[in-house]
Amino acid sequence: MLGPTPGVTLNRRGFLVLASSGLLLGVAGTGAGRGLSSPAAPDGLVQRFLSIDWEGTVTVFAKHLDMGQGIWSGLASIVAEELDADWSRVRVVGAPARVADYAHNAFREQTTGGSTSTANSWDELRRAGATARAMLVRAAAQAWQVPEALVRTRNGRLIAPGHAAGYGDFAAAAGRLPVPVDVPLKSRADWRLLGIGAEALPRTDTGAKTRGATVYGIDGTWPDMRHAVIARCPRIGGRLRGYDGTAARAMPGVDMVVEVPSGVAVIARTTWHAIRAREALRIDWDMRSAETRSDSAIAADFARAMEEGAPAYADTRGDPDTAFARAHRVVEARFRFPYLAHAPMEPPCISGRMVGGVCEVRAGFQSQTRNQQAIADILGLPLDRVLLDTVPAGGSFGRRASFDSDWVAEFAHVLKASRWRWPIKLTRTREDDVTGGYYRPLMIHAMRAGLDRKGRLIAFDQRMAGQSVTPNAPDVPNWRDWTVLEGVFHELYACPASRLRWWKTPARVPVLTYRSISNNHTGIAKEIFVDRLARAAGADPVAYRLALLEHEPRQAAVLRLAAEKAGWSDPPPPGVTRAVAVHRSEGSFIAQVAQLSGTAQDFRIERMVTAIDCGLALNPDTVRAQVEGGTGFGLSAGLYGRVTLDGGAAQDANFDTYRVLRMNEMPRVMETHFIDGADRPSGVGEPGSVPGTAAVVNALERMGLPPVESFPVFAPMPDQA
Template sequence: MTLDRRGFLVLASTGLLLGVAGKGLSTAPEPDGLVQRFLAIDWEGTVTVFAKHLDMGQGIWSGLASIVAEELDADWGRVRVVGAPARLPDYAHNAFHEQTTGGSTSTAQSWDELRRAGATARAMLVRAAAQAWHVPEAAVGTRRGELFTDNHTAGYGDFAAAAARLPVPADVTLKSRAEWRLLGGALPRTDTAAKTRGATVYGIDGMWPDMRHAIIARCPQIGGKVRSYDASAARAMPGVDMVVEVPSGIAVIARTTWHAIRAREALRIEWDTHAAETRSDTEIAADFTRAMAETAPAYTDTRGAPEAAFACAHRVVEAEFRFPYLAHASMEPLSISGRMVGGVCEVRAGFQSQTRNQQAIADILGLPLDRVALDTVPAGGSFGRRASFDSDWVAEFAHVLKATRWRWPIKLTRTREDDVTGGYYRPLMIHAMRAGLDREGRLIALDQRMSGQSVTLKAPEKPNWRDWTVMEGVFHELYACSNSRLRWWGPPARVPVLTFRSISNNHTGIAKEIFVDRLARAAGADPVAYRLALLGEEPRQVAVLRLAAEKAGWNTPPRPGITRGVAVHRSEGSFIAQVAELSGAHDDFCIERIVTALDCGLALNPDTVRAQVEGGTGFGLSAGLYGRVTLEGGAAQDGNFDMYRVLRLNEMPRVMETHLIEGADRPSGVGEPGSVPGTAAVVNALERMGLPQVTQFPVFAMSRI
């Protein structure tokens, strides 16, 4: 597992080992610390963890480090985390086989390898100390970054270099859970202090001497290209160094971001829109709805005999939901900086798909992969945007670097308007649902239709392929109904679409949970009891739903003026139920409390888990209540936060309580599940307060500010 010298130098050349490797890198034949795939320990005892996943706010850098630190018996106060370089197979995702972050899988798929990494390094330190002290290894103990016997004490740094010269043990013993000191406890994140004090360097903060700032003018109509342009006025603007054409538009290179933004306004560009989207999002939605009536579905799954069951139904309930395009709109607009130095392209950003990002740059610049060094820094949010399968925002930067002949280091920034109007949205999706109930109100038939684009952006691998990026989380699959049919249509649109926090669950889960609530109302049943009856095959959903109901006092009436709504879901391997309590009227309400029960298996850091539930709930509410990208003539109209509305502090629930169930002995997803059920729970309460049945999202247009 130890790196060979070349690997060590690669790490060093990417800047990873700054302050770790010590002096004389190029001449010293031996490192003066221990450097392995996932960690380094320097002579001072500082532990550096190499995180192969991107921290975009979910706390994964701390989480990964805590797994290493636990088995290493490290002093948490002396653990720091940096992004691992882009390199396969060392830093491949164990399920996706490339270096990437997504699906709330990072903790779960790193769990085994990072425990082993920490334990291996610890075993090597112990052996090195035992040899030096002439005692058996069993006599050497470890605690908080120290090695000790009855007669000795030393820091890890004292034996790091000696440990590095030892063979890597083939097998190591992992701690039992009773021996854990860090995991499961209240461990502060490693990045809190720096982020709070403005010291964290994000992609947008990259800086090198003589760096220039780039801004790109892109076609407002999504998919349009440059036909011709006149940059004479822009070139004459103050602070402008260069104007170049790149595939996505015209790039202005200037002294500061502001100079570039200002000069961009002086560009005169004629756009070629023959391949661009021309429709409004309303027209696209109508076309998607029409496709369900007029074309064959791309996917059909049928259980039992739904039509025969509908014929026997005492009552049929129908619903249609239209989910809009959504921009991720992370607080750090997409940005990336880089330079060419010594034949190596160094780039810095919050890279979420390092393997693809590195390949894209290498292809554009004509470089071998090992000459493209990615410095993955924390991202100021992503919510799926940085995971684009075609590396659009990274490729664009490589084109700018190429077009300027890498004369300067360059930082490419998107303005907020560029970020929101640039496409790569959560897909617009139509859900049409029909349920047949028997005389007692029980569900006996279901027909679920969906129409909208898939984020996989490619033809199905085989006919009737179940595209999980579209269908994960649907009613048809999560509630028991023996006569049920699911169909999906994927009609064409030229709006690029992309993963968005919780992928398809952010529409399938909401449609499911609002619809099931309406079925409960139609049946005159308690919404918790009605769901429980449909969750026979889902014991962990049953458990969280029961716990949330219990903790919210579901079986006792709420305070006067309070209306409750409930929702339950499973996604990313975890199970979550939420009860929302609302006061006021359906058009002027306050979310007084949200009680959550979450089963994410083993919660490594319960406080981080709660933070993800809280923040995820706010993120989901923002999308469901207020979020929409409006297209007119194929161009997004919502440039900034005045038009693209996102949740503010006063719209957050007054109180949130999160209760954890440990339903498994391994961790499962935490970053995404919290963003799904909140909207449904709130809408279910609002509809009980008299809100006309919701048919489209967001529930509220701009007016409710």
């Protein structure tokens, strides 16, 4: 079974206890007990997400990773609403790694990303909760010998004339019943836990986090465990040629020094012993495959590619060349977005052991299918002999979702090299992670717009150059890579003649998806540029955007609401500048108005007003938290974020040099307003990280800051491309 972990964990013994003593709607096809599956159940959709024990505790199995965004609590609330559960008796654990049961319905693998967790789980979790409730009602009706129509549920209890009982009293009996199909779902009018106007739910993890009891991957503990760190090449892409580990092996607490594909691993009794011994290694690196350029040189090469080569993708609508020839005025802009590190508060850490031919591993797994496969391939095990215990992660922002499972594969190599002598915890320090690549790609944007005599947009052209984060992209002419192109100008603003081109440019720097995928550069470039068009036209920036959004009613609606709540129609107070941005991503629509005081060089964000349409806002407090946190995240990147490369080596390693927004730099007042009316939820984890940054830059430019060409705003890049 899985090793001991304080807090909530479902091990195999716990699974059997639940299966034998209560209602277990989980793990279709396991044969773990009666009532676990039913030939009549539609693809087993309601048979893997929850259990109810004899005490009435509801355990929800979450197939998506909670990285701090509150998704476990949100998913549990969907189940609890349909189940009529007592929220104080609901807990959440990570679902097992089993793609057949827990695949993302769009990506077809078990993974978390793209702000899709709630939308992806909405239907199946509602059915799971409603089905469990129906089975409990039937079990109670049979025991009490009353019609099912007379049995009501409320807050974890079953009630009928002359009878009352808790869910736990009938959990075992319900588990022996056939699983019904096509059970009715609650109408929205009957919700008490979900939606705007429902009671505010405390998150299921608040208590544990407040007590410091939440178990993260970095907290993994096993009997007789050893700690490992890896010495990796300081220049990205370099490989190990040879090393001398004599001095390191002789140091106190060191058990092994061994070569692994990514460098040299030190295995010791504590992380401190391992790190000290790593510093004593003498390593000869082979730099023939290493990146040797600075990030400025890479940017210059990318910009040059746009002038010399053919694009990998082109999309032309109308006749932009003719439209530009008719333009009364042409406005141009160029933007350079740097490499960015994800820098989660908890760097990727992982622990596990081999016991009885089974590898048991604990971490904040974001891509369980890929991670499980990577371990199985390296250790030569069948998939069902690799057990992943997914625990909450202290942030990710895309870092844990690497397509090659780099940090997980490293653990498997170290465990294999240790010859299974001990359980192993592999720790990445923040310095290891920030200097090791897997960054948000460096991107170049060149934008050009033609305006008529009234300032209206009649022609648009955008060129982009940068790396793709899509591995093994299909070799198809003019393939649209959404990880690069999502959120571009001509897909969101109306223009009669437009052209988009992207040059796929090579570099040896490994890149990875980053919070909001490509919107973190396409959306920001779009909103800064359209604001400049409004200024060139002498138009109000809200009105100018609305004229371009006639085909985007939901985007226009959030823009109007944000402007209304910010008092846009009234002049700002003396010494205050307001600016706006709006964007669509992850199925949601968001507008933000930033209000700044001071000067462009010494300013304060006084207020940030947000309007969001995220479909059905299930947990408004969670949405607010994601909008506010996303705003801070985006401002960190836009104002200060940059990984500087010199000769292919990262010069930034921790928060002393990789600058993030400080608490006193957050907007003093943040308010979030909702447009609510859709019948399904959409994403909220990422959209908030885009428009606020553009709105602040727009305000700064209106306050006299020279037009921003390179990011971050307050760490100007030398040798600009």
